[in-house]
Amino acid sequence: MDFSFSEQQEMLRKIARDFLATECPKDKVRELEESETGYSPQLWKKIAELGWLGLVIPEEYDGMGASFQDLTIVLEQMGKHIFPGPFFCTTIEGSLPILEAGTEEQKKEFLPRIAGGESIFTMALLEAGGVYDASDINTRAVAKDGSFIINGTKLFVEMANAANYLICVTRTKDGASPEDGISLFIVDTATPGIKVEVIPTIGMEKLCEVRFEDVAVPAGNILGELDKGWSVIETVIRKGAIAKCAESVGGMQTSLEMTVAYTKERVQYERPIGAFQALQHMMADMYIAVETSNNLLYEAAWMESEGLPCAKEAAMAKVYIDKSYKEVTRLGVRLHGAIGTTRDHDVSLFYRRAKAASTAFGGSDIHCEIVASEIGFTK
Secondary structure, three states: OOOOOOHHHHHHHHHHHHHHHHHOOHHHHHHHHHOOOOOOHHHHHHHHHHOHHHOOOOHHHOOOOOOHHHHHHHHHHHHHHOOOOOHHHHHHHHHHHHHHHOOHHHHHHHHHHHHOOOOOEEEEOOOOOOOOOHHHOOOEEEEEOOEEEEEEEEEEEEOOOOOOEEEEEEEOOOOOOOOOOEEEEEEEOOOOOEEEEEEOOOOOOOEEEEEEEEEEEEHHHEEOOOOEOHHHHHHHHHHHHHHHHHHHHHHHHHHHHHHHHHHHHOEEOOEEHHHOHHHHHHHHHHHHHHHHHHHHHHHHHHHHHOOOOOHHHHHHHHHHHHHHHHHHHHHHHHHHHHHHHOOOOHHHHHHHHHHHHOOOOOOHHHHHHHHHHHOOOOO
16 A cells, blocks of 8 residues: 555646646636636636546547546645636546446547537536435436436536536436436536526535426436436545545645744734744644545545545545544634635635535535444444
């Protein structure tokens, strides 16, 4: 078990760090938060040219054929710079499910377009309950004349306002269990009957309500087996949790760096506030949380890349990193004082992102249940 990066991975991290430092300054982040689309087409084109959109897509579909761990390295750097846009949803919620369950025809049709930056994907999963559980899926897809007619409402769909395609999670029958009867469809957002509305959120990311009203989807757009799609969603939740942890670890690192630098410069009582022991202990706690989070992240990412069972490790990482990101940014705001609470200061950007990240791909409750199950407890 070796979590150290290879020479190629170190190079990837450096390229990502340098590129994002130049192309994604915090004033750009604030500008895109306020924009209608939430992303920059010019920046999107540049990351496509770097090959990042096709990192985990095999070369036969115009991708780079890299590992899932390579993707987490890029996502960590994106978290450090709060990269705005649909990269996360396109790669994690779009390309990964197609790789997992798509037919050869679907892979040939969609994966090269994702890798080239031509198509933006996202997943329409959550509903009124807001939980990552099959029992909450009530959006219906009914077979009719060689198509399926979808009706229902999805919530918190990332970047649906800019997406070309949705992977919509539906119920196609009432089975013996909530997981039985779940089917996934690739839906063109230009299809009549789809209505999208951006929901205001604390993170100011573009999370949307998507309403399906008699939306006709060809039967050939089923992703995976009819009525047996929930296993694909479980994979997306696990990989998505690890990927979100990577973003969070990057955000924690920047929050710590900013806070340490500020406490060395801010003078009070004729000396830097970082000279006070109580504040040093706070920053020591922040550092410990960052380092522990980093270790948990890359253990889970390495195991996922190696194809090893890692439900427990992914859940452990998600629980610990969610809590740590919120605590590190809370202490960062506290140590910056009043200025840290303003929207104009960078530390507040990360504080808001920490709150938002803690609910993505399941909060602490669902992942604690996974850990409990993995160590031998049953409901």
